[in-house]
Amino acid sequence: MNTVTRPRILVVGAGFAGVDCVRRLERKLAPDEADVTLVTPFAYQLYLPLLPQVASGVLTPQSIALSLRRSRKYRTRIIPGGAIGVDLKAKVCVIRTITDKIVNERYDYIVLAPGSVTRTFDIPGLTEHAFGMKTLAEAAYIRDHVISQLDLADASDDPAERAARLQFVVVGGGYAGTETAACLQRLTHAAVQRYPRLDPGLIKWHLIDIAPKLMPELGDKLGRSAQEILGRRGIEVSLGVSIDKAGPEEVTFTDGRVVPTHTLIWTAGVVASPLIATLGAKTLKGRLAVTAEMCLPGHDGVFALGDSAAVPDLAKGQEGAVCPPTAQHAMRQGRKVADNVIATLRGQQMQPYVHKDLGLVVDLGGKDAVSKPLGIELRGVPAQVVARGYHWSALRTNVAKARVMTNWLLNAVAGDDFVRTGFQARKPARLKDFEFTDSYLTPDEVRARVEGAGIDHP
Numbered sequence: 001m002n003t004v005t006r007p008r009i010l011v012v013g014a015g016f017a018g019v020d021c022v023r024r025l026e027r028k029l030a031p032d033e034a035d036v037t038l039v040t041p042f043a044y045q046l047y048l049p050l051l052p053q054v055a056s057g058v059l060t061p062q063s064i065a066l067s068l069r070r071s072r073k074y075r076t077r078i079i080p081g082g083a084i085g086v087d088l089k090a091k092v093c094v095i096r097t098i099t100d101k102i103v104n105e106r107y108d109y110i111v112l113a114p115g116s117v118t119r120t121f122d123i124p125g126l127t128e129h130a131f132g133m134k135t136l137a138e139a140a141y142i143r144d145h146v147i148s149q150l151d152l153a154d155a156s157d158d159p160a161e162r163a164a165r166l167q168f169v170v171v172g173g174g175y176a177g178t179e180t181a182a183c184l185q186r187l188t189h190a191a192v193q194r195y196p197r198l199d200p201g202l203i204k205w206h207l208i209d210i211a212p213k214l215m216p217e218l219g220d221k222l223g224r225s226a227q228e229i230l231g232r233r234g235i236e237v238s239l240g241v242s243i244d245k246a247g248p249e250e251v252t253f254t255d256g257r258v259v260p261t262h263t264l265i266w267t268a269g270v271v272a273s274p275l276i277a278t279l280g281a282k283t284l285k286g287r288l289a290v291t292a293e294m295c296l297p298g299h300d301g302v303f304a305l306g307d308s309a310a311v312p313d314l315a316k317g318q319e320g321a322v323c324p325p326t327a328q329h330a331m332r333q334g335r336k337v338a339d340n341v342i343a344t345l346r347g348q349q350m351q352p353y354v355h356k357d358l359g360l361v362v363d364l365g366g367k368d369a370v371s372k373p374l375g376i377e378l379r380g381v382p383a384q385v386v387a388r389g390y391h392w393s394a395l396r397t398n399v400a401k402a403r404v405m406t407n408w409l410l411n412a413v414a415g416d417d418f419v420r421t422g423f424q425a426r427k428p429a430r431l432k433d434f435e436f437t438d439s440y441l442t443p444d445e446v447r448a449r450v451e452g453a454g455i456d457h458p
């Protein structure tokens with residue numbers, strides 16, 4: 001059959017939502033029913049919930065980067081690059097490839113799953129001096145950076161420099177920030193034993209959040225348990241506090257404290273990918289406003305899901321409730337959206353997305369964890385078994401499962417070697433460089449580019 005006559009399905013983003021959608025399309029669509037194309041800057045799906053364990057060295061980066069090409073039914077065309085704009089009227093997606101070439105990709109159906117980026121605020125010095133925890137490169141960079149602080153403190157005879165290098169600040173008391181602080185504190189606690197010149201008492205971790213509670217979704221009791229565990233490990237938790245300004249060698253808190261530090265990790269929430277703003281369509285707190293079937297009202301063949309879309313949470317039964325930005329929802333939405341694309345292709349009825357939240361697992365490293373599966377509150381080893389069991393079973397490929405399990409076992413038996421790789425060590429590490437937030441076009445630029453290419457606007 002001539003490929004030109006087949007409907008073209010374009011999926012943007014190879015995260016939890018995008019990959020589950022593509023795999024379902026590959027399984028359920030006959031090869032001559034439609035062409036499936038995936039746009040993604042990376043050749044892997046990142047298992048984000050285990051990212052703090054890469055930063056702390058428990059897992060190697062490769063173990064949570066799941067190959068996109070390892071699948072029995074794999075037949076999707078992959079464009080290596082990022083979508084930088086979408087023209088809904090002309091049905092064109094503008095893509096910047098990894099060689100910086102700009103191409104226009106036409107589609108009949110588009111599934112938008114570009115996820116989210118780190119949410120920042122207008123705080124002086126923040127975007128220049130803070131690291132995020134959203135990409136594999138950031139996690140690997142932070143690990144090197146933290147180990148280099150120990151190396152530099154060890155080599156220095158200046159007490160002020162030593163003190164500054166051995167203080168670390170994490171902003172964000174959600175699960176991402178709490179796990180990051182907890183895992184990295186374990187890294188420095190274990191590493192300092194290999195630095196006999198350093199006083200372990202000088203190492204100090206701060207976890208701060210403007211909210212009055214840590215991880216409020218866990219409930220009061222479990223949230224307090226998590227705080228107690230962190231306190232026992234010497235992590236100073238400050239609630240109701242944020243950052244006033246950030247500099248290269250110090251951070252000023254909103255309560256007036258000035259903390260000398262070279263390490264500021266910013267995990268204070270996420271916001272939908274800037275790609276969504278290029279559509280010029282209605283958004284809810286930055287996420288694309290879609291129906292329960294994950295369709296964009298008024299635009300045939302446009303679907304959005306995951307962190308980048310405000311999908312109504314029908315299981316909550318509350319007017320206006322929207323699914324939280326979690327992997328748990330994104331992967332299930334991916335499968336449902338694939339079913340809905342296929343239903344549209346075949347002229348069948350679409351189904352709404354409904355999923356009751358299964359709860360939350362928080363791995364604080366070692367035997368420390370708090371979990372709330374199906375509303376049951378767990379702490380310590382049982383919580384850790386549930387947390388690791390959940391993540392392990394959610395890894396998509398058996399090879400990834402084997403890599404992660406081997407890493408966990410190896411780390412438990414042999415510990416860490418605290419090797420600093422030195423990759424990118426002399427380049428400034430800014431949020432926008434890791435998350436490419438400055439690559440996108442405005443809606444007018446998208447339109448001009450599409451018109452310039454001679455593509456008609458209906």
Ligand SMILES: Cc1cc2nc3c(=O)[nH]c(=O)nc-3n(C[C@H](O)[C@H](O)[C@H](O)COP(=O)(O)OP(=O)(O)OC[C@H]3O[C@@H](n4cnc5c(N)ncnc54)[C@H](O)[C@@H]3O)c2cc1C
Nearest residue numbers: 013015016017048049082083115306307325326327328330
């Ligand atoms: C540290 C951390 C811990 C977490 N822990 C948990 C947890 O325990 N449980 C849980 O349920 N959730 C957790 N989450 C949240 C969860 O990871 C996200 O909700 C989930 O990844 C969202 O899936 P997604 O497919 O929408 O986006 P993502 O998984 O982020 O995927 C988006 C994909 O799109 C790609 N992309 C981005 N922009 C473009 C573009 N312009 N063009 C093409 N491709 C693009 C990205 O490279 C990425 O591959 C955690 C998140 C973090 C950061």
